Amino acid sequence: MSHTDSTVTEASSSDVAARQAPGPQEPFDVNVDDASFEKLALWKEQYGDTITVKPLERQSPALVLNNPDHVRHVLIGNHRNYNKGVGFERVKMLLGNGIIVSDGDFWRSQRRMIQPVFHRRIIEAQAAMMQGCNEVRLRQWQEKAVSGTVVDITTEMSDLALEVILRALFSQDLDELIAQEGVNPFAMLVEDVTRDLKLAMRFRALTRHVAAIMARRREQNRIEHDFLSLMMETRDKDSGQPMSDKALIDEVMTIIVAGHETTAGTLNWAWYLLSQDARAESLLHEEVDALDHAPGFADLPALRYTRQIIDETLRLYPPVWLFSRKAINEDRLPGEEQDTLVPAGADVFLCPYLLHRDARYWDAPEQFLPERFSEEASRQRNRHVYYPFSLGSRRCIGEFFSIVDMQLHLGLLARHIRFTHVAGKPVTVEPHINLRSLHSIMLMPELR
Numbered sequence: 001m002s003h004t005d006s007t008v009t010e011a012s013s014s015d016v017a018a019r020q021a022p023g024p025q026e027p028f029d030v031n032v033d034d035a036s037f038e039k040l041a042l043w044k045e046q047y048g049d050t051i052t053v054k055p056l057e058r059q060s061p062a063l064v065l066n067n068p069d070h071v072r073h074v075l076i077g078n079h080r081n082y083n084k085g086v087g088f089e090r091v092k093m094l095l096g097n098g099i100i101v102s103d104g105d106f107w108r109s110q111r112r113m114i115q116p117v118f119h120r121r122i123i124e125a126q127a128a129m130m131q132g133c134n135e136v137r138l139r140q141w142q143e144k145a146v147s148g149t150v151v152d153i154t155t156e157m158s159d160l161a162l163e164v165i166l167r168a169l170f171s172q173d174l175d176e177l178i179a180q181e182g183v184n185p186f187a188m189l190v191e192d193v194t195r196d197l198k199l200a201m202r203f204r205a206l207t208r209h210v211a212a213i214m215a216r217r218r219e220q221n222r223i224e225h226d227f228l229s230l231m232m233e234t235r236d237k238d239s240g241q242p243m244s245d246k247a248l249i250d251e252v253m254t255i256i257v258a259g260h261e262t263t264a265g266t267l268n269w270a271w272y273l274l275s276q277d278a279r280a281e282s283l284l285h286e287e288v289d290a291l292d293h294a295p296g297f298a299d300l301p302a303l304r305y306t307r308q309i310i311d312e313t314l315r316l317y318p319p320v321w322l323f324s325r326k327a328i329n330e331d332r333l334p335g336e337e338q339d340t341l342v343p344a345g346a347d348v349f350l351c352p353y354l355l356h357r358d359a360r361y362w363d364a365p366e367q368f369l370p371e372r373f374s375e376e377a378s379r380q381r382n383r384h385v386y387y388p389f390s391l392g393s394r395r396c397i398g399e400f401f402s403i404v405d406m407q408l409h410l411g412l413l414a415r416h417i418r419f420t421h422v423a424g425k426p427v428t429v430e431p432h433i434n435l436r437s438l439h440s441i442m443l444m445p446e447l448r
């Protein structure tokens with residue numbers, strides 16, 4: 001692989017010279033896959049934090065950004081110049097035109113309508129449901145601890161996160177659906193982890209259950225305090241119109257997919273990291289034991305270290321490890337000496353995984369040190385080197401929901417259970433749409 005010289009180009013929009021970012025000669029299409037995971041780390045070492053990758057089958061070159069000022073520019077400063085990028089076509093098969101894939105005026109209107117659904121007050125009201133799900137899991141793990149049965153934490157976290165998001169959407173209609181079908185039809189998301197066309201078709205077939213729940217609620221004139229009813233009731237501020245049924249269904253499916261695997265992956269890694277780190281584990285125990293009751297929403301501010309464990313897990317294993325945008329018009333990324341040119345139509349890739357482990361911004365970046373997220377330490381850090389939930393106007397809408405969910409989970413379970421890792425298949429990342437563990441992680445529970 002030889003180095004492409006940084007060429008100095010005149011950008012049409014300004015008189016000042018802008019450089020073209022360096023990069024490998026080898027044409028390559030960056031994607032959420034193993035090859036990109038390896039190459040991006042290597043190229044960052046070779047060519048620096050902003051690189052150009054020539055396309056192989058695509059039309060446009062790619063820029064991969066690992067400079068916090070550039071990340072800020074694309075996601076915040078000049079975000080209007082960037083649409084959702086490559087990689088979302090596959091997601092579209094699953095989600096139609098839900099807000100994670102839509103752009104422009106439609107996205108803006110949908111986001112404005114959905115934002116109030118994720119209001120703090122609503123999440124607070126859902127905390128009791130989350131606690132209920134965790135309590136059931138606690139009893140199961142207590143039984144497993146007594147009988148010496150190993151926990152497949154990867155599958156269990158997937159199962160739990162799915163249950164929480166489905167209950168947040170459908171409340172007791174979920175139980176009715178399970179009773180009527182004999183199984184939870186959405187459980188296919190836990191069982192079938194391939195993301196191929198067959199799965200997309202099976203998944204889209206689930207929309208009929210969503211449509212049936214919506215129809216029943218309308219028939220019964222029934223409004224629940226859950227995401228589904230809130231989205232059915234929400235109105236566009238300007239037109240006063242509700243969402244169409246098609247849009248509603250797409251948003252429901254989006255929330256299920258976006259909200260389930262990300263949270264599940266984070267809890268999977270958090271339990272694994274804790275099983276490897278007696279010091280962090282004992283600090284967690286100290287914190288959760290200081291409460292004289294099972295933690296609820298009001299206790300979350302007291303669960304500071306628990307929160308830091310989640311933040312640190314998201315640093316080391318950001319579920320959305322790589323995502324992309326497409327430049328609408330030519331742009332320039334600001335540099336100290338020189339700007340970097342972004343050609344119109346370029347695919348721009350952002351890689352939280354690499355910036356989260358960049359030794360220029362993090363001491364001992366490979367180590368699990370939750371204390372990095374103390375208020376003091378966070379204040380001293382560049383705000384744009386950590387972005388597991390993205391930044392700016394398209395920042396994750398479910399961030400608070402998932403943080404509350406994860407804090408309540410660790411807060412309750414760690415009061416009663418600890419885990420030891422059971423050696424078996426290697427613990428390795430699978431860098432696909434989400435950064436999952438390639439094999440299930442097996443943990444032996446112990447009562448505490």
Ligand code: HEM
Binds near residue numbers: 165263314324390399
């Ligand atoms: C650990 C948990 C989570 C992580 C790390 C995460 C991460 C992200 C990231 C990085 C994005 C931006 C993607 C992009 O712009 O290309 C995003 C968007 C989004 N997330 Fe999350 N997410 C999590 C949990 C959730 C949950 C629980 C929900 C729903 C309940 C959710 C719903 C969404 C939606 C709807 C968007 C699209 C927002 C928009 O474009 O306006 N996420 N998330």
